[in-house]
Amino acid sequence: MKKLLIMAITVLLNFTRTFAADGYKVGDIVPDFSLKNIDNTMVSMSQFKDAKGFVVIFTCNHCPYSKMYEDRIVAMNNEFAQKGFPVIAINPNDDEAYPDDSFENMKIRAKEKDFNFPYLRDETQEIAKQFGATRTPHVFLLKKDNGVLKLAYIGAIDDNAQESDNVQVNYVEKAIDAVVEGKEVNPVNTKAIGCSIKWKKQEESKK
């Protein structure tokens, strides 16, 4: 019995570690994806011929932290899409447990908040898993480098979710500026409080 328990602990602890370490890291090459946009078209990064990179943001409708950033994401796309770094928002949440995050509700929310960027549905949650996204919102900045997309920054949008007026560092803006100027991105990883991504139940039991 004791042996079994120890085995279980080892499995659990290893699981916790690998889970956190999974997904892309800064510098990794990121393959393209194809996901359904709220206008029912399929969107992939290769369609953006002039893009120098992308601000991929895992987000959703229901999470208060995602809501706090909606206006800031719209403003970010206004500023950076024309500079070659369009925003692509992806909602990976299980809409059975969280009906607010359904495809239909994504359309409604995008309209209410005048989203000026693709808002894609990651129905299978595969893309969120590939990226190693853990929370909403969770940003992955990609830059084009010799024809491939590489990860340049992972983390928070800025350093103050609750008070946009008191932001000291706008991490994504800073990272894009560094990429454009050919300088080193610093910091390349940041953390933020957010809602956990709501994984589907059958995946939970597989763990």
Added chain:
Amino acid sequence: MRAQSVQTMNYEDVKKRLSNGRDTIYIVNFWATWCKPCVEELPEFEFYSENQFQKPIKVLLVSLDFKNKLNTTLIPFVEKRKLKSEVIWLNESRYEAIIDKVSTEWSGALPATLFSTKNNTISLFHEGTMTKKDIEIFLFTLKKDL
């Protein structure tokens, strides 16, 4: 006189609390009333406040509710649920700043739980919902290390 249902502390104060009991295992659960999986797993932690155990176990429910929801949402929630565990509202101007202090393994997603014992020297961390089994395994691991 009724005990305060929710105490206000910054993270340094919480850390000091963890250094108090020598053999006490502290279960520090980071949650918020707006976080559905957090609210759903509260009974699993409440179990350890409702019952007595051979080794002392203390549950601290550290809320990251927004400041303007403290009186309107958090306190009514705690009183309505009659929570037995100690509830602390985390008074930090930027929650982002405490993530790595809690654990470098924490990405920032809620819920998250820290198990700490022996004057805060031995700790285990878990991001995401914990089942009854998960909690038991963590407690077993810590007791073994005592």
